[in-house]
């Protein structure tokens with residue numbers, strides 16, 4: 001009859017574990033692995049004995065105490081073997097270490113993006129920011145349910161009307177040639193259409209242009225343009241008086257905003273104006289409604305780099321209405337603003 005660890009007194013059992021441990025290199029990892037192997041092996045033997053005694057059905061498993069991931073390792077080791085258990089344990093540890101390391105690097109990258117944004121520099125961390133890409137925007141907005149035409153994003157009817165009265169109409173030249181970037185369901189296009197001599201709707205998804213075409217039809221004062229994500233194809237240099245974009249640049253990655261500003265500068269006539277709503281925070285911590293990292297200072301420095309005059313940056317207008325909150329909090333809930341959005345007014349120099 002063979003002696004198992006179960007039959008040994010406690011101190012001998014301990015020394016057996018130590019003897020096994022001594023066979024492996026004396027590094028900490030080696031010792032830990034040997035210890036884990038011995039513990040798992042002990043459980044496998046225990047189960048076999050209990051099965052042999054008829055205390056357990058074959059295939060049934062000993063119940064283990066301890067943290068859940070460790071219990072899983074024991075259970076699997078009983079089924080497949082101690083070597084499997086050892087590798088499984090190692091894999092679990094490595095996965096946990098990778099998860100922790102990923103979280104740490106993400107926090108670090110967020111901090112570095114914030115530092116770049118606060119200094120107004122499109123540095124490597126903002127330039128290489130991998131979310132809010134053109135492809136992701138095209139996917140999200142193509143799949144969007146446009147049946148409410150974007151009206152679901154209004155804070156209230158009064159809020160929408162105040163933005164039209166206090167921002168859109170004063171800045172967009174009456175009877176001008178206007179581009180709207182990212183019309184979506186046409187929430188602002190309706191007011192722009194009444195105001196403009198010609199309105200050019202530029203969107204990254206054919207779906208939004210289709211929704212607008214259904215809504216407004218093929219009227220001579222309206223033109224539909226599909227963009228590759230940072231250009232306004234088919235529009236000559238210095239050919240438009242104004243550009244309007246609301247709830248669009250908040251979702252565009254910083255390097256694409258940089259490209260877009262170059263393009264907007266190209267198509268704007270001297271003295272022309274661009275009114276652009278964008279995010280004002282580089283950190284991605286907390287809920288932000290899928291906003292891209294951007295700051296007031298970075299947006300200003302990109303605009304100036306492309307030859308604009310920064311006329312104004314603001315987040316409130318009229319009777320205290322503003323862009324700081326993406327959506328009203330649920331009834332009765334007190335919650336800080338979800339974003340720090342801004343509107344920038346850029347002017348192309350007269351000459």
Ligand SMILES: C[S@@+](CC[C@H](N)C(=O)[O-])C[C@H]1O[C@@H](n2cnc3c(N)ncnc32)[C@H](O)[C@@H]1O
Pocket residue numbers: 134137138141142149150151153181182183184185186187188202203204205208227228229230245246247248251252
């Ligand atoms: C949140 S919706 C806003 C729609 C509309 N401006 C509004 O306020 O209701 C974003 C819109 O911007 C468009 N969009 C996203 N990225 C774009 C890009 N790079 N160029 C042009 N349009 C873009 C989307 O397809 C979508 O129509």
